[in-house]
Amino acid sequence: MRGKTGFRKGAGFFTLMTALFLALFPFSRAEAAGRLQDTGDKLVIVIDPGHGGDNLGTTENGHEEKSMTMVTALAMYEELSLYDGVEVYLTRTSDVDLSRKERVEFAASVDADFLFSIHYNASENHELYGAEVWTSAFAPCNGIGYQFGCELLGAFREKGLFIRGVKTRLGDSGKDYYGILLYSSEKKMPAVIIEHCHVDEARDEGFCDSEEELKEFGRMDATAAARYFGLKSSVLGVDYSDHELAESSISAPVPVTVQDSTAPDVCQIELLETDYDTGRLALSVTAADYDSTLLYYSFSLDGGKTFSPREAWPGSDALTGAYSDTFTLNLTVPALTCPTVILRAYNGYDLYTESNSWTSPETYRDPEELLAASGKAEMGDGTENGQNAVSSEGKDSAYERTEDFAGGRGDGAEEQERPVSFLTFLAICLIAALTLLVIFLVSQAIAAGSRKRAARQRRKESGRSRNQPR
Ligand SMILES: [Zn+2]
Structure with a gap:
């Protein structure tokens, strides 16, 4: 050699x-x-x-x-x-x-x-x-x-x-x-x-x-x-x-x-809140390694069969040994799934400990179906539908986080192409909302103008009275 x-x-x-x-x-x-x-x-x-x-x-x-x-x-x-x-x-x-x-x-x-x-x-x-x-x-x-x-x-x-x-x-x-x-x-x-x-x-x-x-x-x-x-x-x-x-x-x-030859000592997840319509899931993560820094985490939505790419552990500073021992993990669960979430905490020597699992008691709903249903029922309600559209972006991505702790990359989730009719619908909602906003702003401006005029009038009157010789 x-x-x-x-x-x-x-x-x-x-x-x-x-x-x-x-x-x-x-x-x-x-x-x-x-x-x-x-x-x-x-x-x-x-x-x-x-x-x-x-x-x-x-x-x-x-x-x-x-x-x-x-x-x-x-x-x-x-x-x-x-x-x-x-x-x-x-x-x-x-x-x-x-x-x-x-x-x-x-x-x-x-x-x-x-x-x-x-x-x-x-x-x-x-x-x-x-x-x-x-x-x-x-x-x-x-x-x-x-x-x-x-x-x-x-x-x-x-x-x-x-x-x-x-x-x-x-x-x-x-x-x-x-x-x-x-x-x-x-x-x-x-x-x-x-x-x-x-x-x-x-x-x-x-x-x-x-x-x-x-x-x-x-x-x-x-x-x-x-x-x-x-x-x-x-x-x-x-x-x-x-x-x-x-x-x-x-x-x-x-x-x-100093080399750490043991895996992290603590790794737990706990449900904070979730929304079965939007797929939003917030978990509290608590972990500790008594010998080295926590460097990365990854998570599974399928009970540990597959894991997400590794993300930087929040607050990880391998030069001082510091890391956050607890943080909130925000995920978007794919529609029509009933996930079992497990998190892995990796230490400075790439050894990991898996958390307890959290299994959803319900299947997450399909935001597009909800959208279609609610769209037929209440055409015109721009805000509600807008929200649903946003959260459905992560639908086809198995591992979607809504918050980037590491401030790192934005790759992974491929942008899903929306059908034209849906886009048109969104545009109409947007235009309607904008029109309402403009009307609101104009009316506010008119109201403010008349308030100002009234105030000026009042000031003039009180000014006159102040100017009276004592
Ligand atoms: Zn080398």
Whole structure:
């Protein structure tokens, strides 16, 4: 599987350029506030484009991770090189595979202060979305990785990405699971794996579907590193020396990074209210995980046979561990169904707990039938019919929410085409309502005008009396 090494030759050019740059521009380096790591007087950063050669990485959705990581890593390299007093290296500059150990050994050979391993993600069932940073489970590298991870993921969140947290994972031996982190932490060399986004999920695809997007990620990685190290750049005109970092620990793992191997502890749903005519259903959701953040939820209307795509858990903040332990889920139940609702709560490690189920005691009615019936009976009542028409929009969508907690995407429910006669009917209702509104407004205006005139008259009279000499 692994190709021959060749990274030293490839990296040689960059090394030479950096050395030249440093010789020409001697520097003084700044310190970010609260940074736990001591980097001495020379700062060396190594960037590792993940995969390479026969090791393609993920190939979902027509992507090829090994090429994506190279674009991002080169952009990160170029951007970081614009900062004063930093030596930057790449573990590979050509399409070769290196073992994890080789990547770490290269970083150690140049005395790296930090190793950044660049990756893109995909999930088995194409359900996951968002960015995450993996760090060693062990001090001191854990707390250092957490400080950097907060910088990077905070910026990713502002860009609109969902944040899955700064995480750790242990192998069977009880050591770090990921080789890059294992070998680095053995050398007390801080390292992180950056999983920028999921290439196989609709919500993330727009963040990685062009070369410019991949470069943008690289520049963001560089800026996060610059903030983390408190760097200055005379070229860019920025100075991060006073930049404040997240609180972290050098002596013990940061609690929010600790691997959670148990599913959420509590997950319950309870009926708040429902309307069998419109299909509106409001449920109260209560859930808790005592070890990690709740990231997503999904729901089933068919008793657990199928589930909706995952939605962001309200208030989820994987960097602090915060999430809302209760929220109202508003759904639109498809007409002529009698749903059994179940909700799944997913934690920071993608383990889930299913709620109790709620089965509707009645079948939801068909708003179009109701509309037709009420339309014949009371033609002219615009408001009632209008409401029914709105809620019937979700009729053909199995999983329709009426409220978007995550503020995220609007895909999924296909717009249903309405028959022309129905549209015409709606238009007539609308025109009738508008006409009534206009008549109402005009009459109000006339009434207000005459009130004003009367008031003016009164003022005139009282003014006359005030002006009487005392
Ligand atoms: Zn990868």
